Amino acid sequence: MTAEMRRSSGAFSVPIKNIERELICPICKELFTHPLILPCQHSVCHKCVKELLMLNHDDSFDAGSESSVSGSPRSRVPSPSMERLDRLVRSGSISSPGWRRGSVTPRVTTIPCPGCQHDIDLGERGISMLFRNFTLENIVERYRQAARAAVAIMCNICKPPNQQEATKSCMDCKASYCNECFKLHHPWGTPKAQHEYVGPTMNFRPKVLMCPEHEMEKVNMYCEVCRRPVCHLCKLGGSHANHKVTSMSSAYKILKEKLAKSIHYLISKEDQVRTQITELDRLINQTEENGQLAERQANEHFERLFETLQERKTEMLISIEQSRNRRIDQLKGQVQNIQFSLFI
Incomplete structure (x- = not known):
């Protein structure tokens, strides 16, 4: 300790x-x-x-x-x-x-x-x-907590005189371990590594379903208002006192029937859903093909347009060049005529 x-x-x-x-x-x-x-x-x-x-x-x-029945040989145990x-x-x-x-x-x-x-x-x-x-219930619970805190929880694997204090408790193995023993008995890569572990405790929960509000009581009823399992104390004086409850077996049958109907409905709609998915896949493929076709056509139209513009550009440049040369020749002829007239 x-x-x-x-x-x-x-x-x-x-x-x-x-x-x-x-x-x-x-x-x-x-x-x-x-x-x-x-x-x-x-x-x-x-x-x-x-x-x-x-x-x-x-x-x-x-x-x-x-x-009424004096001297009956039957007795109750x-x-x-x-x-x-x-x-x-x-x-x-x-x-x-x-x-x-x-x-x-x-x-x-x-x-x-x-x-x-x-x-x-x-x-x-x-x-x-x-x-x-x-x-009084809260006082008892605090007393239990104080009593548990006053006693150290020892490792269940270590042996005296080298027994160590526990650092973890496995809820599946219902045992407490120190760090070294926990690593040894819950190695990585094994099913035990998936066990649920908490801090050191002596209160291992049972495998049966227990009431979350009253930890020591088993659930044996189902609240139809809150849609959750409850124990007899919840119905007796708890938050479910005025609620309608039914037995767990009846609730299980009713919920099982509802779940079976839901599963049957989903199965009946499976073909319809698959057909819709197939149609959507077809529309996706068709949309991709149409997009690729539109892209090719746009490229072809612009290429032809570029070729036409290039031809028009070449023709226009040639026409400008010819017009400029004729104009220059005319101006040069006029200059020569003027110079000739001056010398005469």
Whole structure:
């Protein structure tokens, strides 16, 4: 670990330890994930609220089954999350009056608050009536960033005691590398050279499609208004709460049919486009031939014109020369006559 990392670790260690217990969900005992605010102002993870509702609903089903079909040999196998919640209920961590396994008429939309031990009636809307605790969610995210920054990420290829700090992380290999190891395992000219790499990180994205707004949630719905995939949290209290959504399978079929129709339309227009391209090529060739013919004809006309002008020039010069000579001869004859008359 570098000196900068050690200073960062020392600067954040005390605040992190002091605030960590405030950022843990009282049910799953882990950092809050998409916390929801209960009417009693306590916060619980979204998944934990769903599990509480499912557990309460299962309790109602079990109570009804025991009263109607007593002594049935069939038993339901609970999930690990249900077993954890069941243990919490039995231990008294989330117990409250009116919420008992043996209750004959349990309220399905009522959950116990693990903080104040009061029953919370969610009404007909269920979880959709609860609001996201964005402030707490931002604090948890900053806590995670501070915790990641306080720990150096080491190269997964180097071995101690010469292990180096990572400078890159390959998202395809899901491993971190120092400069030398990255050059060795991702040489140029190989398929691995095309892998996507980022700065050192421990958060390798999964191969499944995840919600860009809620990074830990998978997309399972398609918003018909925004024309994009969304997760259940986006529909629950996000920007797509009042939008019309459909399942991913239905959206896939509809979009596939539209794409198939578009491709069929393009294929049907292919012959027409090819014919138009052929006609344009013919017009281009014809235009070139016509241009070359006009150029040759213009050159021939100007050459004949130059020849005619040259002939006219020669004739005119000869005529001027003859006229000048006759005039000079006449003038010379007059001079001689005058001189002859003077001597007589």
